[in-house]
Amino acid sequence: MEATREREAVVERAAEVHHPTPKDYVKVAVALAIATALEVALYYVKLPHALMVSLLLFFAVVKFSLVVLWFMHLRFDHPLFRRLFLAGLILALSVYVIVLAIFGVLV
Amino acid sequence: MAAEVRSVAHEEVHTSTGLSNAKLGMWAFLASECLLFGALISTFLLYRGREVSGVTPQQVYDIPYTSVSSFVLLMSSLTMALSVAAIRRGDHYQTRVWLMTTALLGMVFIGGQVYEFTRFVQEGMTIKTNVVASSFFTLTGFHGAHVTGGILMLLSLFAMSLDGRLPTERGEAVELVGLYWHFVDIVWIVIFTVVYLIPAPTPG
Numbered sequence: 001m002e003a004t005r006e007r008e009a010v011v012e013r014a015a016e017v018h019h020p021t022p023k024d025y026v027k028v029a030v031a032l033a034i035a036t037a038l039e040v041a042l043y044y045v046k047l048p049h050a051l052m053v054s055l056l057l058f059f060a061v062v063k064f065s066l067v068v069l070w071f072m073h074l075r076f077d078h079p080l081f082r083r084l085f086l087a088g089l090i091l092a093l094s095v096y097v098i099v100l101a102i103f104g105v106l107v
Numbered sequence: 108m109a110a111e112v113r114s115v116a117h118e119e120v121h122t123s124t125g126l127s128n129a130k131l132g133m134w135a136f137l138a139s140e141c142l143l144f145g146a147l148i149s150t151f152l153l154y155r156g157r158e159v160s161g162v163t164p165q166q167v168y169d170i171p172y173t174s175v176s177s178f179v180l181l182m183s184s185l186t187m188a189l190s191v192a193a194i195r196r197g198d199h200y201q202t203r204v205w206l207m208t209t210a211l212l213g214m215v216f217i218g219g220q221v222y223e224f225t226r227f228v229q230e231g232m233t234i235k236t237n238v239v240a241s242s243f244f245t246l247t248g249f250h251g252a253h254v255t256g257g258i259l260m261l262l263s264l265f266a267m268s269l270d271g272r273l274p275t276e277r278g279e280a281v282e283l284v285g286l287y288w289h290f291v292d293i294v295w296i297v298i299f300t301v302v303y304l305i306p307a308p309t310p311g
Contacts, residue, residue: 022192029185036181040174043304053305060300063181064293071188072289078126081134088138092145105152 020070028070035059035066133283137290144294147249148301151242156308159237165307167230169223176219177299180254183212184292191285194278202281203268209288210261213254220251243302250298253291260284 020028039059042052069075074082100106120127155163190205224244227233234244264284267273273280 019192019195020188022189025185025188025192029182032181032184033178036174036178039300039304040170043170049306056300056304060296063296067184067289067293067296071184071292072286080124080126081130084131084134085138085141088135088141091138092141095142096145096149099149100152103153105156 019073019076024070028066032063032066035063127279129279129283130286133286137286140290140294144246144249144297147242147246148297151239151246151302154238154242157239159239161236161240162227162230162232163237163239163307164227164232164243164302167227167232168303169226170303172219172223173299173303176216176223177295179212179219180216180292180295183209183216184289186212187285187288191278191282194273194275194281197275199268199273199275202273203265206261206265206268206281210258210265213258213261213288217251217254217258220247220254246298246302250291250294253294257284257288257291260287 036059039056042055042059045052047055068085074085097106122128124131155165186205186209190202190209193199193201193205224247232240234241261284264273264281267280
């Protein structure tokens with residue numbers, strides 16, 4: 001009984017371990033290149049400052065997420081890796097957003 | 108039967124968590140690196156709106172040039188991912204090809220940064236010019252040092268593979284260096300947007 005449960009758990013894990021194909025990686029790289037081109041184009045377009053900053057940050061978040069989720073496999077790997085990395089990322093973001101807000105950089 | 112299925116799941120290892128300790132360690136290290144680069148980026152953002160004497164980074168940026176460098180580093184993430192995929196398939200020739208391509212792209216990026224720094228110095232912005240320049244050189248210099256470390260790791264893996272010391276069973280080494288390399292890339296994604304593209308507030 002226990003052996004069956006163990007087998008099921010391992011089969012479940014094996015199913016979870018999905019690796020993207022080289023074709024998937026190339027698609028992600030094309031998306032990254034397009035996002036970078038749009039970012040650089042935005043730099044030269046005269047837009048209101050707040051809109052420009054929002055769009056640039058949006059593209060940076062998209063690129064960051066694509067690399068982390070696909071190239072670094074966080075989308076497919078064990079959730080513990082995701083939690084570990086997110087803990088550091090969220091801690092860093094919280095600390096430095098507070099620091100920048102205190103010094104009036106964000107307002 | 109369980110043992111057979113276990114061999115299908117490459118990630119299944121004999122540790123208390125069932126996960127590779129080396130990989131957990133690498134993710135913990137990368138999480139701590141978020142704090143390091145967060146501190147450096149925040150320091151630059153704190154200083155860049157200040158009124159300072161001398162040349163500031165915003166006056167000497169060459170956005171088209173840095174955009175090409177950014178593109179090169181982004182593409183090196185693709186070649187790194189292809190290298191990890193190749194070692195998983197047990198294709199050692201392709202692993203070596205993509206490892207070397209990644210290292211070369213990294214060298215192009217570093218060469219570009221050295222040229223950029225040289226040009227900035229020629230235009231009168233050194234690390235001692237003002238606090239904005241100091242924080243800029245510290246941030247981008249730290250990133251460059253990380254890229255250089257990554258290149259050395261890639262070249263070591265390449266040499267190990269040539270020497271036959273990187274069998275498929277030790278493919279995790281390529282994956283770990285890959286994680287580090289991709290992290291260096293995501294840090295640059297943030298630096299390129301926040302430091303180069305978002306205009307500095309007017310001093311006041």
